Amino acid sequence: MFEFKPKLFKSLKNYSKETFMSDLMAGVIVGIVALPLAIAFGIASGVSPEKGIITAIIAGFIISVFGGSNVQIGGPTGAFIVIIYGIIQDYGTSGLIAATLMAGFMLIAMGLFKLGTIIKFIPYPIIVGFTSGIAVTIFTTQIGDAFGLNFGGEAVPGDFISKLILYFKCFGTIDIWNTLITAGSLFLIVISPRFSKKIPGSLIAIILMTVIAYLLKEYAGATTISTIGDRYTINAALPSLEIPPLGWESIKNLFPVAGVIAILGAIESLLSATVADGVTGDRHDSNTELVAQGIANVVTPLFGGIPATGAIARTMTNINNGGKTPIAGIIHAIILLLILLFLMPLAQYIPMACLAGVLMVVAYNMSEWRTFKALMKNPKSDVAVLLTTFLLTVIFDLVIAIQLGLLLACLLFMKRVAETTIVSVSRKKVELTKDLGPAFKKEEIDIPQGVEVYEIDGPYFFGIANRFEELMITLKERPKVRIFRMRKVPFIDSTGIQNLTTLWRTSKREHITVVLSGVVPSVHETLQKAGFNQYIGEENICPDIYVAIERSKQILEEKEAATK
Structure with missing residues (x-):
């Protein structure tokens, strides 16, 4: 307040x-x-x-x-x-x-x-x-x-x-x-x-x-x-009070310059x-x-x-x-x-x-x-x-x-922010970092065959929304499961949600299942409000990469069983 x-x-x-x-x-x-x-x-x-x-x-x-x-x-x-x-x-x-x-x-x-x-x-x-x-x-x-120029009665123009x-x-x-x-x-x-x-x-x-x-x-x-x-x-x-006539046309025409006066x-x-x-x-x-x-x-x-x-x-x-x-x-x-x-009358003599x-x-x-x-x-x-x-x-x-x-x-x-957001893809191993107090332990876990892990490091907004599509075009083989690792995504905007929805629809047409990993609470809430969780299914929104990998293995087994 x-x-x-x-x-x-x-x-x-x-x-x-x-x-x-x-x-x-x-x-x-x-x-x-x-x-x-x-x-x-x-x-x-x-x-x-x-x-x-x-x-x-x-x-x-x-x-x-x-x-x-x-x-x-x-x-x-x-x-x-x-x-x-x-x-x-x-x-x-x-x-x-x-x-x-x-x-x-x-x-x-x-x-x-x-x-x-x-x-x-x-x-x-x-x-x-x-x-x-x-x-x-x-x-x-x-x-x-300053120089006492004589313009011969010609008005001094406003532009430079x-x-x-x-x-x-x-x-x-x-x-x-x-x-x-x-x-x-x-x-x-x-x-x-x-x-x-x-x-x-x-x-x-x-x-x-x-x-x-x-x-x-x-x-x-x-x-x-x-x-x-x-x-x-x-x-x-002392001047007298003067209220100007304010019509809609005047307000509309003067609004941009009034905005500049206010900002300035x-x-x-x-x-x-x-x-x-x-x-x-x-x-x-x-x-x-x-x-x-x-x-x-x-x-x-x-x-x-x-x-x-x-x-x-x-x-x-x-x-x-x-x-x-x-x-x-x-x-x-x-x-x-x-x-x-x-x-003030003396001011008339000022050159x-x-x-x-x-x-x-x-x-x-x-x-x-x-x-x-x-x-x-x-x-x-x-x-x-x-x-x-x-x-x-x-x-x-x-x-x-x-x-x-x-x-x-x-x-x-926006260009600078977009440049700070990194999107990478892994197919064989994914790196993990465990917080052990003053020491950090790095380890890797294997990615099952037929699974791709996309790591997003930075905000997911319209500045980088199309980067996934560009990255996927360079990959010739199509996986069966795509994991989007979003632990380092602090926020997502409406264009990012739309892009994610488009990726999900494209993947669905290609019979590829999308799994989200490590979604932070604020981003998770945004996705829920947008209804994205209804598309992907709550079971495919995992708290961390361990759960996401296990979920991808389960999906692979279900797909393999369905083909028999």
């Missing part, structure tokens, strides 16, 4: 003034760190800047109140930029709201059905592949603003190839002022950690470059520097919580965390927000600055709310080129190029999954990448 246990309520039982002061300091700093990222992620996703902050406020508050981690900080992240931008292009803002709502309900269902631990088993090459692919996509989407073609076509329109603003932003972000560990480089870059851009526009005639205010009308007020949100939030556990020594509740993420993604879009999840960078900032409990995350949301209400620099650094940090390079030395199957997911993410979109990446990973996994 699922138990919803938010960490907040447990942490408040022994809450102290000292803990509050630590949470207060961490919450203020994380709120300041989150500000430029929320604005940048909102704009890069194709919505207005305050939508990013609204997401950080509402989702950050809900995830801290209901989450399963003490230090998790939630909000918009770079991983969602690509998919949000694509949804808005194809379905508009109402489509984004609907898809996020659906994803939220999916996340809640994942938590209620205790799928939190299963999400962690998604292959690492897939995670690195789509994360690196997203990083490349984010980087390329910022090239236009068309976007690059447009960039090359317009590269002659590079603006020196925007390029210098981008370069200056990158420089400040890179060098700022040497002088300040508390104040994020992105915030320093935004403040200084905004002032410089304003002075250049006013006194140096740099009118080509584009700012947020040139493109967006900023609404520095689950992976990123649980990955962030796991990383945090490794630093703090705490242990998060995966299923409670998923429910909290789901609630956040149900509520946030109703107020114009975008998809949210746990953010690794902000969570680590929270830990490094003394955050102890979810109160720090709540304070971070309050700080952002105050900024939205009282300081787009500066935000491009911030997002380029985010993309670089997301790229995990060192990990990507290391994975290229792994087995070919892992490399295939990595490159497939990466290229599909970059060239097509995240929906296709995750679907085909998971499919390829599953197929390769």
Whole structure:
């Protein structure tokens, strides 16, 4: 039974003034760190800047109140930029709201059905592949603003190839002022950690470059520097509730992208919580965390927000600055709310080129190029999954990448499992191993003439179901009894049962009796439920090879007597 246990309520039982002061300091700093990222992620996703902050406020508050981690900080992240931008292009803002709502309900269902631990088993090459692919996509989407390219009123296409073609076509329109603003932003972000560990480089870059851009526009005639205010009308007020119309056609069309939002949100939030556990020594509740993420993604879009999840960078900032409990995350949301209400109009002066620099650094940090390079030395199957997911993410979109990446990973996994299952045949002697405590004794028993013993070592599922047929084709002589030794078969699936039934029917037509040996209780129960024991007869399901050999001798005698 699922138990919803938010960490907040447990942490408040022994809450102290000292803990509050630590949470207060961490919450203020994380709120300041989150500000430029929320604005940048909102704009890069194709919505207005305050939508990013609204997401950080509402989702950050809900995830801290209901989450399963003490230090998790939630909000918009770079991983969602690509998919949000694509949804808005194809379905508009109402489509984004609907898809996020659906994803939220999916996340809640994942938590209620205790799928939190299963999400962690998604292959690492897939995670690195789509994360690196997203990083490349984010980087390329910022090239236009970074260099101040003039597209002559032509809309920037969503797909990677068309976007690059447009960039090359317009590269002659590079603006020196925007390029210098981008370069200056990158420089400040890179060098700022040497002088300040508390104040994020992105915030320093935004403040200084905004002032410089304003002075250049006013006194140096740099009118080509584009700012947020040139493109967006900023609404520095609390948003109103908006419920989108949800028809069956919308649900059907948006279901795949909603599924990707849910999977991506689950992976990123649980990955962030796991990383945090490794630093703090705490242990998060995966299923409670998923429910909290789901609630956040149900509520946030109703107020114009975008998809949210746990953010690794902000969570680590929270830990490094003394955050102890979810109160720090709540304070971070309050700080952002105050900024939205009282300081948001100043955001109109922020240069787009500066935000491009911030997002380029985010993309670089997301790229995990060192990990990507290391994975290229792994087995070919892992490399295939990595490159497939990466290229599909970059060239097509995240929906296709995750679907085909998971499919390829599953197929390769099944291939590996199938390769570990060994099927061998014996006609003269069968080897036995007796457990005599610390010592093992090996012995062999003779197989009667006219009997074949097939040893199955590993799971009997659809990956190896046809291997018997292939093996039997190579054997020219037909026996009178076939013994399937299944002591090392941990489970059997429906395809395995069907294959076993087909083998029994084929053998029956050829007047060959099938005997099972050493069937483990769980497999025996599965065969009984499928009705296989009625075909073969309970007397032909033997507890071990000794009994199976004796049964085969009895069958041979009965067949010999029947021919006389």
